[in-house]
Amino acid sequence: MTNSSFPRTVGRAGLAASAAAFLAFGLAAPAAADPVETYEGSVRGQYVGNAENGTSVKVGGENTRTSLFNLELEDGTVLTTYCIDFRTRIISDAWYREDKWENYPGKGDFAEPGKVHWILQNSYPALSAEELGAAAGVEGLSAEDALGGTQAAIWHFSNDMALDGDNNAAVTGVYEYLIGEAKDLPQTSEPDAALSITPGTASGTAGETVGEFTVETNAAEIPVVLDAPGGVTLVDIETGESVETVESGDTVGFAVPAGTAAGEASFSLETTATVATGRLFKGESDEPTQTLITAQGGQTTVSASASATWEEGGETTPPTDEPSEPSEEPSEPEAPAPSPSDEPSETPSAPADDSNQPTLPVTGGALAGLVAAGIAALGAGGGAIYLSRKRKAASTEGLEG
Known part of the structure; x- marks a missing residue:
């Protein structure tokens, strides 16, 4: 009788452990952050x-x-x-x-x-x-x-x-x-901008004020044109009051009520303003071109806009039949009494019914611990099977003799 079972068992255990480890590291990898626009020149x-x-x-x-x-x-x-x-x-x-x-x-x-x-x-x-x-x-x-x-x-x-x-x-x-x-x-x-909003985009979660947009302009009060779902308003960051017009230096954001579905909103401004002497103009293209500065300004119609997106806040957990997580740490179970026989059983015992035990999400260090525990369990199981088959083989040879 050959002993090829053990190497195959150990090989399968190692493969399973490696797969679990790769899966663990994959789940733990953070997503790359998206670049954020920082200046909206108009x-x-x-x-x-x-x-x-x-x-x-x-x-x-x-x-x-x-x-x-x-x-x-x-x-x-x-x-x-x-x-x-x-x-x-x-x-x-x-x-x-x-x-x-x-x-x-x-x-x-x-x-x-x-x-x-x-x-x-x-x-x-x-x-x-x-x-x-x-x-x-x-x-x-x-x-x-x-x-x-x-x-x-x-x-x-x-x-x-x-x-x-x-x-x-x-x-x-x-x-x-x-x-x-x-x-x-x-x-x-430095002369004031004809009109600008900083930044041009923002993101957040329902139930909070999304974005902190600063308006810069040399014009007087500018009417706000709002494009937003029902219940979402543009508010002054300092006072929390809704706004219909803005001036230079005002800082505003979108007030998104809790429970609002994921979505987006924007606001736009348009006015007649002066591009003053001394304003810098830089090229838009990636190909470098001379930077210019105004020697003589002039009045012009200008516009600017900014937008925000949000995710739905207060995620709810779907109902289950499982009991809620206990508030206190469960007591350590007592170790089972050792079996009087030194011979391991060829038939593994049935696992305990844990269907009613509460479960927790597995992330980060906890996941790494489970992977390590799984590898140890697979190694122990492989060793037990190997010893059992070796003893069985020895017993059989004794009977045949």
């Missing part, structure tokens, strides 16, 4: 060519053209802008979105935005060439030289670029005047 525009060209300047050993760029917004309003990203070229027909100074994506550092903002307010085209020439002490200043000197001064503070010594006297005079007089306006001097 004003979009497209680069549609140059408004005017200035005198070429020599910066960092390179002759570089200077221009004011046309940025056409979605409602047809055209803004004029300067470049604040010396090391990145502009892409034809690139789309841009209004954004915050802190989100400047250029290759060069936007090191002193406060001084750039001062220059925009005190140079060309905010001032005429004649006015800028008088301030800078440059007689007969042309628009081309005013533009070239202004752009060079902006690059000095946005990208740490210095004007070389062999530029024409008018451009050099404007450049030196602007960098010498520029004041580092505080970060709070």
Whole structure:
């Protein structure tokens, strides 16, 4: 009689244990978090060519053209802008979105935005060439030289670029005047957004206020257009009161009553607002394009929206015939008395009826413990079967002898 049963038994036990272990680790793996949108800029525009060209300047050993760029917004309003990203070229027909100074994506550092903002307010085209020439002490200043000197001064503070010594006297005079007089306006001097909502999306659970959306705008009260299931309202985060209009600085969220089915809601805003001088516009595409900053703003119709989703709260457990979980730890059962016989039984005893015992969910460390216990039980069972068959074989051989 062969003993091949034991290796096969042990092999099956190991396979079962491995499968259980892999299953355990699979159940314990956390789901990856979805990325969350953090900023919803509302004003979009497209680069549609140059408004005017200035005198070429020599910066960092390179002759570089200077221009004011046309940025056409979605409602047809055209803004004029300067470049604040010396090391990145502009892409034809690139789309841009209004954004915050802190989100400047250029290759060069936007090191002193406060001084750039001062220059925009005190140079060309905010001032005429004649006015800028008088301030800078440059007689007969042309628009081309005013533009070239202004752009060079902006690059000095946005990208740490210095004007070389062999530029024409008018451009050099404007450049030196602007960098010498520029004041580092505080970060709070950044002009307000025409309209934005931060963030653009949120998620939560019924029975709570979902989302915390901050409105930024330079417009007055803006009516709210709500798209939500019955019972869901838009409320002020601080007071909890429902809102029908919002202003700059307001923070709102969706009040979702407990028991509301999983769903979604959104709100939108639309108004006429000003895109001010000094607002940053960055490219929407993954392909880098020059970052622009408004030299002359304008009024435009703007809109923004935000949305939220929620899961149903207070999950209920389906009714069962099993008794509820006991509030106290069950007492340890007494160990059974050992059998008087040393011979293991060939017929395993019937398992105790545990159908009425309460069960608990198995997760994490508890699941790992059960897997380990299962492996130990399989090993013990395999050993018992092996000993039983060996003794039976020995008994049979004794009878045959």
